[in-house]
Amino acid sequence: xxxxxxxxxxxxxxxxxxxxxxxxxxxxxxxxxxxxxxxxxxxxxxxxxxxxxxxxxxxxxxxxxxxxxxxxxxxxxxxxxxxxxxxxxxxxxxxxxxxxxxxxxxxxxxxxxxxxxxxxxxxxxxxxxxxxxxxxxxxxxxxxxxxxxxxxxxxxxxxxxxxxxxxxxxxxxxxxxxxxxxxxxxxxxxxxxxxxxxxxxxxxxxxxxxxxxxxxxxxxxxxxxxxxxxxxxxxxxxxxxxxxxxxxxxxxxxxxxxxxxxxxxxxxxxxxxxxxxxxxxxxxxxxxxxxxxxxxxxxxxxxxxxxxxxxxxxxxxxxxxxxxxxxxxxxxxxxxxxxxxxxxxxxxxxxxxxxxxxxxxxxxxxxxxxxxxxxxxxxxxxxxxxxxxxxxxxxxxxxxxxxxxxxxxxxxxxxxxx
Amino acid sequence: xxxxxxxxxxxxxxxxxxxxxxxxxxxxxxxxxxxxxxxxxxxxxxxxxxxxxxxxxxxxxxxxxxxxxxxxxxxxxxxxxxxxxxxxxxxxxxxxxxxxxxxxxxxxxxxxxxxxxxxxxxxxxxxxxxxxxxxxxxxxxxxxxxxxxxxxxxxxxxxxxxxxxxxxxxxxxxxxxxxxxxxxxxxxxxxxxxxxxxxxxxxxxxxxxxxxxxxxxxxxxxxxxxxxxxxxxxxx
Amino acid sequence: xxxxxxxxxxxxxxxxxxxxxxxxxxxxxxxxxxxxxxxxxxxxxxxxxxxxxxxxxxxxxxxxxxxxxxxxxxxxxxxx
Numbered sequence: 001x002x003x004x005x006x007x008x009x010x011x012x013x014x015x016x017x018x019x020x021x022x023x024x025x026x027x028x029x030x031x032x033x034x035x036x037x038x039x040x041x042x043x044x045x046x047x048x049x050x051x052x053x054x055x056x057x058x059x060x061x062x063x064x065x066x067x068x069x070x071x072x073x074x075x076x077x078x079x080x081x082x083x084x085x086x087x088x089x090x091x092x093x094x095x096x097x098x099x100x101x102x103x104x105x106x107x108x109x110x111x112x113x114x115x116x117x118x119x120x121x122x123x124x125x126x127x128x129x130x131x132x133x134x135x136x137x138x139x140x141x142x143x144x145x146x147x148x149x150x151x152x153x154x155x156x157x158x159x160x161x162x163x164x165x166x167x168x169x170x171x172x173x174x175x176x177x178x179x180x181x182x183x184x185x186x187x188x189x190x191x192x193x194x195x196x197x198x199x200x201x202x203x204x205x206x207x208x209x210x211x212x213x214x215x216x217x218x219x220x221x222x223x224x225x226x227x228x229x230x231x232x233x234x235x236x237x238x239x240x241x242x243x244x245x246x247x248x249x250x251x252x253x254x255x256x257x258x259x260x261x262x263x264x265x266x267x268x269x270x271x272x273x274x275x276x277x278x279x280x281x282x283x284x285x286x287x288x289x290x291x292x293x294x295x296x297x298x299x300x301x302x303x304x305x306x307x308x309x310x311x312x313x314x315x316x317x318x319x320x321x322x323x324x325x326x327x328x329x330x331x332x333x334x335x336x337x338x339x340x341x342x343x344x345x346x347x348x349x350x351x352x353x354x355x356x357x358x359x360x361x362x363x364x365x366x367x368x369x370x371x372x373x374x375x376x377x378x379x380x381x382x383x384x385x386x387x388x389x390x391x392x393x394x395x396x397x398x399x400x401x402x403x404x405x406x407x408x409x410x411x412x413x414x415x416x417x418x
Numbered sequence: 419x420x421x422x423x424x425x426x427x428x429x430x431x432x433x434x435x436x437x438x439x440x441x442x443x444x445x446x447x448x449x450x451x452x453x454x455x456x457x458x459x460x461x462x463x464x465x466x467x468x469x470x471x472x473x474x475x476x477x478x479x480x481x482x483x484x485x486x487x488x489x490x491x492x493x494x495x496x497x498x499x500x501x502x503x504x505x506x507x508x509x510x511x512x513x514x515x516x517x518x519x520x521x522x523x524x525x526x527x528x529x530x531x532x533x534x535x536x537x538x539x540x541x542x543x544x545x546x547x548x549x550x551x552x553x554x555x556x557x558x559x560x561x562x563x564x565x566x567x568x569x570x571x572x573x574x575x576x577x578x579x580x581x582x583x584x585x586x587x588x589x590x591x592x593x594x595x596x597x598x599x600x601x602x603x604x605x606x607x608x609x610x611x612x613x614x615x616x617x618x619x620x621x622x623x624x625x626x627x628x629x630x631x632x633x634x635x636x637x638x639x640x641x642x643x644x645x646x647x648x649x650x651x652x653x654x
Numbered sequence: 655x656x657x658x659x660x661x662x663x664x665x666x667x668x669x670x671x672x673x674x675x676x677x678x679x680x681x682x683x684x685x686x687x688x689x690x691x692x693x694x695x696x697x698x699x700x701x702x703x704x705x706x707x708x709x710x711x712x713x714x715x716x717x718x719x720x721x722x723x724x725x726x727x728x729x730x731x732x733x734x
């Protein structure tokens with residue numbers, strides 16, 4: 001690696017500094033309490049997957065380039081030069097970490113491994129060594145935001161075809177406007193994913209609850225966050241923020257996508273609208289008696305996988321239980337404490353990388369499979385696209401013989417006609 | 419030889435405290451000048467009141483108790499003894515009515531505080547020779563533990579000699595006059611501190627303690643100060 | 655017009671979850687030579703906007719879009 005590249009990368013490193021990051025870089029005592037926290041370590045037993053080991057890679061660079069000791073006595077803290085070999089190690093650490101933050105629950109200081117890994121991810125981008133598909137997906141999202149007018153028509157055509165399906169399945173009275181788009185003054189802007197499964201059931205529930213809603217032109221998922229590029233994350237987010245402001249909605253409701261929800265909730269800043277997840281919206285409709293569910297629709301025990309970015313990292317926990325309480329009398333918890341739920345093993349962009357990461361995802365998530373099996377449930381529900389894909393993959397690979405379901409789809413299917 | 423003793427017991431002590439205090443202030447100032455993190459870093463569900471849970475996490479290490487119970491016993495013993503030791507040293511400076519709520523002889527703990535600390539340090543050290551903690555450790559971790567062990571062992575020896583073997587050549591009064599003279603910047607070394615049979619223990623104790631203090635602000639020992647604000651981020 | 659397009663490879667992306675259609679297409683396009691055309695079948699409405707946006711970003715060209723019942727067919731030429 002030449003001098004110039006290294007300087008540029010160190011500049012990127014420096015750009016990630018803030019108070020919390022400095023705390024995390026200064027304080028790890030390598031006490032080893034976090035060893036059992038990572039699902040990858042728990043499933044594979046390889047030291048390089050222990051949280052402290054992952055972030056010590058970052059800390060070694062920090063000691064070398066940002067502390068005097070790195071010059072005076074580098075071997076004291078095993079300070080490390082930034083080289084091509086280091087970059088490879090960073091890739092291994094960052095793209096085997098799903099950013100679930102389970103280790104943060106174990107650490108006596110609460111060191112945030114995901115945040116430290118974001119330094120690794122940014123260095124990888126600077127070196128052009130990140131998974132290019134994630135950058136491509138992020139760029140595609142940004143392009144859609146820039147040239148919305150160009151793509152609007154195609155989008156509306158697609159929506160029209162979905163509307164027919166909503167009407168067919170739920171005999172909704174909303175008629176032609178079963179999926180309203182671009183409605184100024186609506187109460188709620190629903191940000192979905194590109195797939196029909198993310199739009200049709202949601203539409204049915206919104207209509208049944210009599211919500212004044214409108215569908216966003218944009219997909220919720222933020223690939224900028226997956227690849228760890230702060231400026232792209234912001235651009236992708238801003239498309240939705242601007243749309244919400246233009247339509248003057250009071251609430252932005254994010255579909256079942258963990259990253260999208262956490263980014264929207266915590267990075268959109270102070271806005272005239274509130275941010276909710278679709279799980280929160282559904283729980284609210286139930287509480288207010290705006291929708292009713294049929295408990296006989298899903299016989300058999302149901303368990304629920306808390307998506308890390310929605311539960312542990314954004315606090316939507318009780319709402320899901322409240323909904324499931326209306327779907328079954330036989331709910332099986334995976335853990336007694338939601339903070340300790342195992343990650344599905346698909347976060348941090350791993351699922352988006354598709355077949356490339358499939359083998360690793362299966363090997364690294366054995367503990368999740370054991371957790372699901374122990375519940376004895378036949379239906380495995382969750383509220384995140386990433387988790388759903390990963391859990392379905394696990395279901396096939398480990399022959400768990402459960403039915404992996406989106407919670408929102410279950411709500412839609414169990415709707416009792418008014 | 420007396421010159422070396424003098425250097426360790428007087429100028430080096432001033433230097434060490436200077437580096438310790440200025441170092442910590444400088445490092446904290448540097449960290450606090452950074453902007454706060456743009457997003458909350460909470461772990462949910464958030465329990466109220468947040469500040470109380472922050473204090474619990476910081477001082478009682480509940481996560482260690484849950485996941486590494488043996489380590490927790492040693493950690494608690496270690497940190498409690500560290501606190502008692504701090505009080506013991508303060509009492510070498512002056513009498514504090516507050517500390518004498520439970521009447522005791524100076525130095526506090528009748529020798530056992532140092533003993534427990536030494537045992538804990540050996541445990542911390544030896545667990546770093548076993549995987550997976552071994553794979554996580556860097557040289558600094560071993561050096562610090564060894565250094566601290568040396569500080570504790572020589573300090574304790576003086577205490578043990580007095581408490582258990584009725585060694586009377588170096589008395590609490592001697593330590594006190596030495597420390598007070600340092601405090602008022604009129605350093606004076608009582609005869610016994612440098613010329614008695616156990617002088618070497620004092621010299622080595624102070625020497626290693628000086629090194630420890632000087633390394634403190636630049637090492638992971640900063641966790642002593644940063645643990646509270648970090649736990650606050652997690653608890654809200 | 656359709657007759658003029660020679661399709662080198664066909665990708666069935668029906669029913670795939672986000673973002674797999676775009677992922678598969680961007681990988682798939684690398685399997686053909688520059689100037690050749692691939693055909694991608696999808697059912698997701700998002701693809702109607704995702705594919706053109708992806709083409710703009712990646713520098714490839716959508717030469718034709720066909721609807722066949724529920725299925726949307728994209729003909730994409732590898733340009734770069």
